[in-house]
Amino acid sequence: MIISRYFIVLCLFLSAALLCQGNVFPAYSAEPGSASFTTSSPQEPSRPGLVAQLGHSFWITSVCFSPDGRYVLTGSDDNTACLWDRETGKEVRKFEGHSVAFSPDGRYVLTGSFDKTARLWDAKTGQEVRRFEGHAASIGPVAFSPDGRYVLTGSDFGDTTARLWDVETGLEVRKFEGHGWRIYSIAFSPDGRYVLTGSEDNTARLWDVETGKEVKKFEGYEFEGYLGGIYSVTFSPDGRYVLTGGADKTALLWDRETREEVRKFGHADRVHSVAFSPDGRYVLTGSWDKTARLWDRETGMEVRKFEGHADRVYSVVFSPDGRHVLTGSWDKTARLWDRETGKEVRKFEGYAGGIFSVAFSPEGRYTLTGGLDKTARLWELGAGREVRKLGGHAEAIRSVAFSPDGRSVLTGSYDKTARLWDRETGKEVRKFEGHTKRIFSVAFSRDGRYVLTGSEDKTARLWDAATGMEVRKLEGPEYQGVGGILSVAFSPDGRYLLTGNRDGTAQLWDRETGEEVRVFERHEGGIFSVAFSQDGRYVLTGGGDKTALLWDRMTGEEVRKFEGHAEGVASVAFSPDGRHVLTGSGDNTARLWDRETGQELSRFEGHAGMTFSVAFSPDGRYVLTGNLDSTTRLWDATTGKELGSLISFRDGTWAVVDSEGRFDASNGGDVEGLHWVVGNEPIALFQLKERYYEPGLLAKIMGFNKEALRDVKAFKSVALYPAIELTKPVAGNPTLGIKLTNRGGGIGKVVVLINGKEMAADARGEKVAPDATSAEVSVNIKNHPYLVPGKKNQIEVKVYNAEGYLSSRGVVVDYDAPGMAPSEIPTLWAIVAGVSDYSGEAIDLRYAAKDARDVATALQLGGSRLFGADKVKLLTLTTLTPDKAPTKDNLRQAFKELQNAKPWDIVVVYLAGHGVAKGDEYYYLTREARSADLTDPAVRERVAISSAEMVEWIKQCPSTYQGMVLDTCAAGTFEKKLSEKRDISSDQVRALDRMKDRTGFHVLMGSAADRVSYEATQYEQGLLTYALLKGMKGTALREQEFIDVSTLFNHAVDEVPRLARNIGGIQSPRIAAPKGTSFDIGQLKEEDRQKIPLAQSKPFLLPP
Missing domain, CATH: 2.130.10.10 (YVTN repeat-like/Quinoprotein amine dehydrogenase)
Structure with a gap:
């Protein structure tokens, strides 16, 4: 044949x-x-298009x-x-x-x-x-x-x-x-x-x-x-x-x-x-x-x-x-x-996979997606980011659901299994095995006791959610070819089961007896989605014949037809009040319909692939769609306006983008799977961060964060940065030559970095006009303190357009610095500061000084073990020791000491106390502060260290292995609403990210907005510090003994929200770090870990 x-x-x-x-x-x-x-x-090459990098699926x-x-x-x-x-x-x-x-x-x-x-x-x-x-x-x-x-x-x-x-x-x-x-x-x-x-x-x-x-x-x-x-x-x-x-x-x-x-x-x-x-x-x-x-x-x-x-x-x-x-x-x-x-x-290759299924959690705080990349992703809307990746399935995840209490997650996969996961930990709790072919659909009963699955093997199976045991098997109709039971649902009272079949019928079953009660048949193609209305009176089906049908559950009669889609209907849902019907289709759209009249009310357009899944938020205000174009999109249910796109990438990174071009993303936008394209030129998200980076974008869209969105000029046209040509410095001529050619966007600042650390904020000087056709710039890097002798050093140049909102990608050349390669053991330099007792009592804190002392102890132990006691230069400034108080002068002098570090040395900075955002600057309040009011420039200069100052101090330090912890909270009075959202401001995050970009620091910032989320009597420490010390005592050590800065910081980001929830608070730390880099800051054997001070958890008491 x-x-x-x-x-x-x-x-x-x-x-x-x-x-x-x-x-x-x-x-x-x-x-x-x-x-x-x-x-x-x-068809408009001059306008930017946003591309999710899917690559090929075959x-x-x-x-x-x-x-x-x-x-x-x-x-x-x-x-x-x-x-x-x-x-x-x-x-x-x-x-x-x-x-x-x-x-x-x-x-x-x-x-x-x-x-x-x-x-x-x-x-x-x-x-x-x-x-x-x-x-x-x-x-x-x-x-x-x-x-x-x-x-x-x-x-x-x-x-x-x-x-x-x-x-x-x-x-x-x-x-x-x-x-x-x-x-x-x-x-x-x-x-x-x-x-x-x-x-x-x-x-x-x-x-x-x-x-x-x-x-x-x-x-x-x-x-x-x-x-x-x-x-x-x-x-x-x-x-x-x-x-x-x-x-x-x-x-x-x-x-x-x-x-x-x-x-x-x-x-x-x-x-x-x-x-x-x-x-x-x-x-x-x-x-x-x-x-x-x-x-x-x-x-x-x-x-x-x-x-x-x-x-x-x-x-x-x-x-x-x-x-x-x-x-x-x-x-x-x-x-x-x-x-x-x-x-x-x-x-x-592609970095993202198509989305098959989406869901809102019952209380509306989370969304869940499942798709082609074999994982489910959990997004916390209040935190504004993806918080969990659930991996374990061997094939694509076709269906996802939350348990009624929102504490568990259910996934059904083409690997023939369904799995139950703990939402909080991301760990697999239970596996439901027995199907002989792919699972297409999963559902929870309203009381959470049962799980229902539908499969290509032509069966639906009822499982005990607590034990994983199969309770009942429902045999669907015979069908030749790829088919089976494509969709399942429980009735609101849990008495009935509903299955949608490839042969175009839907069946109603008695849950207790497993007997067929009724058949709904009118579709001319397979039924790919089924749903019950909230009152259980109606059944909704979506089929391959491009229609959705509303049925009377009691009589089995067709009540209404919703038609207008150009391709099959893949997903259906009722609004929480039952007045509206939502459909998603292979024609790339989702549509909102009036249940009573069958009229189309809104159309959700913008996806570039098939819309496989749709869902309403619990309050009915939002619509969520999952599509094969790899995006999950949020829409205003009333107006049909697209509010934002959520994208998860295979490497665990994520991004959120709105229609104006604003974005929030892992690593400050340094993600592989999403970029703009102008003509045929790719522009990475991080190249636009000066104007469009909006930390907490998702939380703001959803109303969890009341901070206003920045007013930005919609990204509809592009003034490109200049083209760059570099002349590589060599031993005999250590001059970096930079040739710039204006491509229509003018010539903006020229930033030069050595080994990831800014050596020149703008190398243009005063001779280069922003509207010049071309320009040449020379930078002498001879004997620069950031260079490592006898090694290849990375010299990077970034140039901006004249308006300053768009940067080029970094153009990199290597430079072999003359001299002998260092053979000495690195030195650990550490500045550890904590302010509990301010000049003004109103902003005093309980644990910041103690936290600093405990962190200093851990760093001394870890540094001595890895580098040797004589190789640890530790300066501790706390209000517990008046002669070494964390005043601005003392901190300035401490940073000045770092100028003695070598490029291969390790630098750690830990600051605990109050932090204040003002504009795009972050300020750390020193011992002299009486309040958080920094309106007066003279006061600001005397009692606070700005992020800009810190950058300039850090740039004087030659080390390129640098870690910083800002365990700070916003100064303010105690509030009784512990569950109220308290998050780091967007201005602070931008300041943090800018610091990372200019200094090469790995920065971890706590996000508590007041004392309540910051320090808890239950732990007798600030939550971020508690998480760091707990990690160093063994839960976040590389190879069970090395303090790897990335491992430790990521542990804290995962641990702090859990600790905060234990006291009814909310806190989500942020990391800003150079991508793909890390280093060890210490080593801890068992005897060392025993000496690290960590308070035992106590019953929670509200601070006075």
Whole structure:
């Protein structure tokens, strides 16, 4: 039996259950830009679009470079083509199709698709320019003629032809017929006179372009078996040779004129792709053995092996300059390799997965999402961020739910299991096993006693939530093909169970007896979602026939039809008051309907993929949608306005973005999976932080944080930063040369960093005009204190546009500083300060001074063990010791001592007491303060240290291994409302982040807004300090003994909210740290840990 590759791919795609099958939803289409979500049309290159980097969800089968080498293009059997920025690895845009080619001038992208068409796209806008139609089967390979005037396509079984098309008109020019099986590969000769095709019939054929006649046939492959033949063909740059790769595990080099085999290159498995280097000296092959190999064309010897892919290498190509190799694989990644070293340079892959299911917690404080990345993510709306990643499932999570008390989370997965998780700890509590196929839906009973699951195995199962034991099995109707029970629900009183089936029926069951009570049948497609109204009187179903139906539960009669969606309805929900119906569809939208009239009231538009899940907030004010474009979006239920997008990334980072461009994200926006694109240029979130960074954005959107959103200019046009060219400093000439070219946005400040620490806040000087066409700047780094002798030092330059809101990415060069590399053991320098007794009694604190003393003890123990007692320089300033009080002068002098540190030394700063935000500055109040009123500049100068001052003090310290803890709270009087939200202000977070960017410090800031959340009699310490000391006593040590700064800080971020909840308060510390870096600040053996002071938890007493 002959099976087309398209059929195989389709079956595998469906069996992976990425989407629903058949006539229910279309295959996941990739309209221009559809795998990204954007705030502007993809046809407007001057306007920025926001791209969530999804990458490919299936095998990569085709790769190529743009002619200038700046971009990489990949095609996949998910029927999308991805354009990537080669330098950054960022996804730029998507096109429809699985095979790809660039036009010789780089203006156009060509794709071949399963829909039997080839399409021409504008590379800069993503707009379709032309469509080539005429093949009778899906199109495999595509190519441009060398002059760009023609397009060549090859087709699958059922057609077996190659065709030549006129680019300008889209008309077919010529047909190349003769192969007996599908065509796998095509190529033009360098002079454009010939076409080469490789086929499953074990031959490669040379054709005359002018006449369409076969000129030569290359045969010799004798592979007999499944999907055999010649997979890849190409010409040498001089046109003298033909190279083929095939199912017999070899690549063959042929003399084009004589058809004689010249050389053979072997792999351990099938060779699926071949390429010549631009100079013709090398041959590149990609194989099912998961490797690509470089060969010397003359000798046939293997020169290099490129290893790292986890699955078959399906496509290979050289960069235009021949220095790099690009490979595409079934592992869904493309990789760039250095040809000389064989090392991987960059990986092109997705960072986020589509969302299948969303839910609000019963009290409205949390949202939960589950999706393709096999994890569920918990977002705390009050904290404004993702707080938990629930990992353990082996396949995608299709359905999520909260327990009625909100303390547990339920997930159902394609791995055939459902799991119960503790919301607070994120630990798996219970596993429900028994289904033999994928689970599509899960639900809790209203009393929390039971769990219900629906599966592809055509059963729904009732489980005891406490024991995990199966209570009852409900057998659904028989259905041929992918199907089963797609959705389940409990009635509000728990007496009935509702199941939605692939055959288009919904069934009502008696929970106690397991007997069928009623059948609802009217849908013409599968029922993908079911729900009960709050009073239990109505049943709501959403089907593949593009409608949602309202039914009378008692009679089984259809009451109302909601129609208007262009694709199947994947999700349905009732509003809490029962007056409205919400639907989500494969047409990318969600819609709000009047239950009584059936009229559409609002449409929620903006998603770029299928909306698989919808939910109302408990108060009915908000709508939550989960979509295959990887975003979860919040909407105003009344107006339909989009309020914000939530995105979780595979590496555990997250981001929130609103329609004006404001964002909040992990690492101050330094996340891999989300970026803006202007034209074809990616712009990272963190490059916009000067104007658009809005800490706590989600909490503000939802009303948990009453702080006003910053008024920003909507990000609708871009004034780009200058282009940068650097002249690398060398030992004989330690001058960094910076050449700037204005790209329309002017020339703003030029920031220079050495080893991540700012050495120059603005290197322009006074001679560079903001509107200059170009400028050159020189920076002498000779003997700079941040440099480490005898080591490679990283010099980084960032430049801003003239308005100062958009920075470039850092451009980095290495500098080998002269001198001997340090061999001495680092010194630990620490400043530990705590103010409890202020000059004014109104703002006195109980534990800040004690906390500082306890932290100093822990640092002394850990530092002495790791570095030696003589290598610990510890200065403790607390109000417990009047002769060493934390006054501003004493602290200034302490920071001055840090100037004696070496670049390789460790610096730790701990400040406890009161912190105040004023504008975009953070102020630490010193011993002299009488109140938190810093209105008077003279008072501010005398009793507070600003973040700007601190930055300048820190910049005088050469160390680049630096950690800071700001365990401070806002000065104020005691408030009785302990559960009231008290969070760090956005201004403080921005100040913290700016400090991190300029100094390279790892900064941990406590977020208590008053004494109540800050210090508790239950612990007799500030909560942040308590968490840090607890971590150092053993719960957050690397290898059970090393104090790793990142491990310790992350432990505190997780632990403090739990401690705060124990006393009825709310506190969420923040970390700002250079990405991907950490270091040890001490080592603690068991005997050391016993000496760390940590108060025992006591009964909670309100402070007076």
